[in-house]
Amino acid sequence: MKEEPLAHHVDTPEPAIAESPRLAELLRQVARGDERAFEQVYDRVIPSVYGLVRKILRDPAQSEEVAQEVLVEVWRSACRYDEHRGSPQAWVLTLAHRRAVDRVRSEQASSKRAARVAAAEVTTPYDEVAEEATGRLEQERVRRCLETLTELQSQSVRLAYYGGYSYREVARLLSSPLGTIKTRMRDGLVRLRDCLGVEW
């Protein structure tokens, strides 16, 4: 098996487009049981995974636990990643989002959950974007594009993605009809997609 010298390790941010085939290649090596390749995958994806999970769960200890589960899941199921169906980043972050949201929703009945909802209503969780980001350019781009959304689009998208709320909960939080929220989530994301120039 080919081993990459450590010095080869790339830590300067490359443009996202040039980066994705490399991550896909690393995942192929991981799928063959290559732990060295996994270390590189870890280094690449952990800031986004941890950041996203932390944003949804807020609690640092829980976030760490879930981020660990996600990365172990990446290791276990690397062979299931199909590059024709999406980018490696999206695959990993979808896993991360699902895990974090599962955790949140399993607390559904608990008082913690109630407190979260209350907090979301009183404070404004909408405009918190990560402070210690590694990919600052990307962050800035996303922030600018989020600003092109209408208020309701933006809130629907953020509450669902960063807050981990289901669309029913979002509708309740924003006191809007379900149908409206469904539509806003979709046209909000479509506008973001076009603004960010996503090609898929």
Add this chain to the structure above:
Amino acid sequence: MHTLAGAYALNALEEEGLRRFEEHLAYCESCAQEVRGLTETAALLGTAAARRPPQDLRRRVLDEVSRTRQLAPAPVPLAIPRRWWQKGMGLGLAASLLLAVVLGGVAANQYRELSEMRQNEREVALVLAAPDARTTSAQPAEGVSVSVVTSHSRGRLVFSAEGLDRLDDEDYQLWLARPGGSVRSAGILAVDSDGSARPLVATGADEAEGVAMTVEPEGGSPQPTTAPMMEMPLEG
């Protein structure tokens, strides 16, 4: 249903809605396409949330990984997206391609061959499922039918044939005709005992003006050495 694509990409559907939407996705190519784009978009929201992870997380993850068994690759899904039917492709043709793929999967029992075939099946499925897939078919001889599915977006074409005679020490070789009159080999057909060729995936579909098939000495030739038994122009 379609309007749920956003909520789905944001992982905001609850169990029942999720199940129903996923069922719908299997039939609705335009929804699946949209979901892919919106999922990539949502992932960028995730990237934008990046933050420095705790120091010792790396060590703990690597520890656990070294103790964790990996999953075996999933069996290749032979289930065919219904969208082929809806794309206006003839049902008969789609069904025969499907049959070829399925039979191919069943007939092979040697592991290595199987894994090569899986790769092939995946590539076949990708071309057939491409939104711009175009079909050209012909009956070059009594009882022989051939069809080519071309996808420019995938840069590939899939050739399949039925009703071929089995050859003893010769092979059927497929050629792509390129502008300017040159031809390039697209490979040798594997013909099963029932006379059907396993679907052959060829790259360079974008510049192929047509396909041709010749009979060549076993193992194929660098350039055609006999007159083509079949020639077919491809629709641009």
